[in-house]
Amino acid sequence: MSVGLSGCDEANVTVNGESGVPLSELDMTGDAPTEVLLAGPDTIVITDGTKLAIDVEGDAKTVAAMRFSLKDGTLAIMRAKGNWKDGGKATVNITMPSPEALILAGSGTINAASLASQADVKILGSGKASTASIAADKLEVTVAGSGTYLASGVAKALDLTVAGSGSARMGGLKVETADIKIVGSGDAEFASDGTVDASIMGSGDVTITGRATCKVKSMGSGTVTCQNVTQETE
CATH class of the missing domain: 2.160.20.120 (Pectate Lyase C-like)
Structure with a gap:
């Protein structure tokens, strides 16, 4: 596990030097991740599957604030800077091969099938x-x-x-x-x-x-x- 996590609170987090992009801009054409990291108050549900698939549920404002990074085998889920105190929470549903690592930084929840x-x-x-x-x-x-x-x-x-x-x-x-x-x-x-x-x-x-x-x-x-x-x- 070689993840660089920085930021003193859930509001300002970078992973491997990246602050993430909206899901629509995330490049998922490469290999599926081996590690999943959540920084923030949201919920991740991981289901077993051979290919990577991601969808997000929640109110429109919260969903719009979600940010994603996929680098060096780590899929990181976080919030856009300053967008975690609005009270809303998102659920991120991920299908992927069984992860080798789960990293939870903050007050969120990760539920993995295996x-x-x-x-x-x-x-x-x-x-x-x-x-x-x-x-x-x-x-x-x-x-x-x-x-x-x-x-x-x-x-x-x-x-x-x-x-x-x-x-x-x-x-x-x-x-x-x-x-x-x-x-x-x-x-x-x-x-x-x-x-x-x-x-x-x-x-x-x-x-x-x-x-x-x-x-x-x-x-x-x-x-x-x-x-x-x-x-x-x-």
Whole structure:
């Protein structure tokens, strides 16, 4: 994931140095994107398909303010400068192959049907992302802020970081191995019958259902709920 995101708020954002164009001006003749980025308060719905297709729903003013960029494999959706506080929200419907990466910056929502076998999810802010059906060899998830990620399916390896007060609510996701880092008051849940390494700094909580064996390093009042727990010391 090599996306350059700049701008101190949702109102003034550029991605890979671009502020985007209206959908009617977006060149979609090349390869379908592998990554999707949302910066702003809107909603993205991603449906599986072999070719890229995009349409936007919402009131006329909000739809007119939407901007799109497709560069270096990243499809970015944002607002025209200064056009995000009018109260309206748009829904962007995207058909594309299963994305390798989802990036959510701001207060919006991304709902994806699936992810690629090697996938990376980043939630930076207060937004919410979800994936209905995961079948991954490796899944990396970062929740930085107060956002939420929801997921179901299976993954051979999970690498999860929650920094802040966010949540990774993945009770329907079963993994073989997991490396978990919680910094702050955030929480996480998932299922495993394999091995889990967990590090907690703060008051966050991790709940693992199943028959997992967990090695835990903790500083603070945070807890790990797991069938077999080994507490490690520094």
